[in-house]
Amino acid sequence: MNYNWNWNIFFQPNPMGTGTYLDMLLSGLALTIKTALLAWIIALVFGSIIGVLRTLPSRAASWIGFAYVEFFRNMPLLVQLFLWFFVLPELLPRAAGLWLKQLPNAPFWTAAIGVGLFMSARVAVQLAAGVSSLPRGQKQAATALGLTTVQSYRYVLLPMAYRIILPPLTSEFLNTIKNTAVAITIGLLELTGQARAMQEFSFQVFEAFTAATVMYLLINIVVVTAMRFLERWVAISGYISGK
């Protein structure tokens, strides 16, 4: 293979004047984490609301939940980001659209919100499955004690449901991190974007992508380990999930 390896490239200054190539990748890593965290918060909040709606007996509520999930699940994430980034500002009233377009860090906000909403549909599906996996008697027992529907969810159903779906939520969080890479298409210089930029400037393709790959693997290990701790921390003694 006649490829000129040069692992020292990481310590050479990048053409942007922001330090070395390694600094460039690290700033991408930081942006990936920042975007993913904000997106995850959005996904959890909206996903929880929609997930609960899907489990309510009301026809209207479950229809809204269904429509929301179908809307965000049946379009490629890339297309959704384009809709938020290129299309939405044009469809808004002139002033609002202009404000959106001139927003500093527009790619960052678009990516966080776009990925967040995309993931919220998947969180909703998981949460609804978690709630419906609980015995029907739990809701009845809470109701029989005089708890309102809101209280039943807040104190009885959701604490159990979140525990049950913690393992699938871990993979959804990892998916959120990976999906931020799609935002390269709207100009977000996250980790994959910086690796690509480094490749274009330095022509050291494989070093750039190897570094990014290692960083993604590290993120995965950290998240999986952290979630294991969380799982153990919230585990209920004597209770075996799925029982």
Next chain:
Amino acid sequence: MIEISHVDKWYGPNFQALKDCTTSVAKGEVVVVCGPSGSGKSTLIKCVNALEPIQGGEIILDGIKVNDPKTNLPKLRSRVGMVFQHFELFPHLKIIDNLCLAQEKVLNRSHDKAVEKGKALLERVGLTVHANKYPAELSGGQQQRVAIARALAMDPIAMLFDEPTSALDPEMISEVLDVMVDLARDGMTMMVVTHEMGFARKVAHRVIFMDQGEIVEDANKDDFFGKPRSERAQKFLSKILSH
């Protein structure tokens, strides 16, 4: 105390679960409801605190119409204790917190007061030492006694029991029945769905026999066990008393 008159309940358009059911439970009275499985006895008792809606007739609880849309159901339910076949303790809460949740959230009692009340009731059912355990660490019989204590913590004016011993291993049935007998002797108003005819003989004032959604027999205990009038009740009794 509980007035049930001409109650009809449908599951879908084709299946009538309750047909023109009329009966009542007076203050301080213990009424046992029995009948073959699928006879509608659990459904009837769940209609009393509106866990199941009814389509015809009316149910009046302590002077308040249950099936009136204007009725504040959580408030009404908090005044009637209910014990379920599968206990339905909240698995993520310690025993003492299971007893406190509704006291604090529905009756707005202070935490200290709720704990005090909870501990007194745990002592009454003989489970004081388990206050800080989780439900899954207790046996079925112990869990059901906790469930009774949880219902009593709300200072109910009446108690509903939905097959409280049928999910228990045989050796645990008596510990739960003992608690119920004590309760009956203290003058609690009770409506009990059960197959435990020994319990019925000991403390019931009246026995209701149901079959195919109808109240077939509604008699004083001695009359019921002495000579049931209907053939169906006779058959049922001979089946469950024959061994």
Next chain:
Amino acid sequence: MFSTLDFDVIRRSWGYLFYEGMTFTLTLTALSALGGLIFGTLIALMRLSGYRLLGRIAGLYVDFMRSLPLVLVIFWFYFLVPYIGQWLTGASRPIRVGAFSSSLITFIMFEAAYFSEIMRAGIQSISRGQPAAASALGLTYAQSMRYVVLPQAFRNMLPVLLTQTIVLFQDTSLVYVLSITDFLGAASKVAQRDGRLVEMYLFAALVYFVISCVASYGVRRLQARISIVR
């Protein structure tokens, strides 16, 4: 607002969008699903083979692929495949690989990791009595897999496999990062050329949405039918 929009641009570029773009997208989806399923099944068999080393290699491959963003994997293969080709053919320079072949290899390798997890779950869901009964009849391990276990695993997992294929169909849009003319790429090129971003992206979203909706409705129907038969 809508008065300034020109949806006629869709009609004018219809052939380019569908005959070129959508054909690319659908072909890539179908071939990737097929290849991903074949390789995925092989990986699943490796993991369940009982040979420690084989199982570990397969497991590492799956975990590795599933840790990486698809976009990064697309870049990796785009640059790597020419070198691998050179190494395989002994050519003196990295060989030229077309956009389609490069994407196809990427998606097969990437999806194999995901399909293998589905097939693994499917194989594990078959009761142990089945391979036992097959061996009792004198079938070899390979025969019992081929004729008894895999057909059942495949049938049980068909709805999940199809759902994953719908995800794959949407994911193929990511070849956009290589400026390839798939459906979204075609829409995007028209959008840039004619300055009709709003119209073209709305239309692309609608097309993806309708196809995915119809497909997932079909999967739900299939699932309902399978669960009745069981």
